Amino acid sequence: MLDKILIIDFEDSFTYNIANVLYAHETSVQVLGHREFFSSLYFDELMKSSQKRALILGPGPGHPDEYIHYQEKIKLLMDKKNLFVMGICLGHQLMGKIAGRRVDYSRHQVHGQSELIEFKGRKIPVQRYNSLSVWEKEKEVDIQEFPRGVSYQFHPESIGTADNDIFFKDLLVFLE
Numbered sequence: 159m160l161d162k163i164l165i166i167d168f169e170d171s172f173t174y175n176i177a178n179v180l181y182a183h184e185t186s187v188q189v190l191g192h193r194e195f196f197s198s199l200y201f202d203e204l205m206k207s208s209q210k211r212a213l214i215l216g217p218g219p220g221h222p223d224e225y226i227h228y229q230e231k232i233k234l235l236m237d238k239k240n241l242f243v244m245g246i247c248l249g250h251q252l253m254g255k256i257a258g259r260r261v262d263y264s265r266h267q268v269h270g271q272s273e274l275i276e277f278k279g280r281k282i283p284v285q286r287y288n289s290l291s292v293w294e295k296e297k298e299v300d301i302q303e304f305p306r307g308v309s310y311q312f313h314p315e316s317i318g319t320a321d322n323d324i325f326f327k328d329l330l331v332f333l334e
């Protein structure tokens with residue numbers, strides 16, 4: 159049985175920080191390793207499910223091309239009407255590749271530094287840990303919005319990001 163929110167762990171230490179932000183909202187959260195999720199019954203069960211759920215493609219090491227074998231399955235998940243898909247860092251890059259954008263080195267490679275971004279009409283400090291970025295034409299894309307999803311290049315769950323909850327609000331509202 160799958161929980162309401164699934165977090166796919168790409169072997170990154172921040173994965174459980176994401177879970178902790180969501181536990182604070184008294185939601186049921188399940189963390190699954192990427193190999194376990196994509197090569198098991200979990201993926202099939204989620205595809206067959208008609209219940210509203212959320213899937214978070216977490217952060218992780220490497221380039222999204224190293225996970226190309228998952229891209230077709232991620233596209234299927236992004237197209238499901240009862241599923242909200244969120245990407246964080248590597249997850250953001252995977253979703254960007256699926257949307258036809260390129261992933262390349264960032265102009266401002268930073269690890270553990272805060273940066274101001276504009277989100278929903280507010281300037282909010284967010285924590286960055288990335289060498290790669292999603293690019294659209296000549297512009298780096300920090301936030302991507304999809305019909306039933308969103309992705310962030312930065313880490314909304316990090317202690318260096320102010321007002322973590324605002325970045326998870328759309329996911330939580332979708333599940334209501």
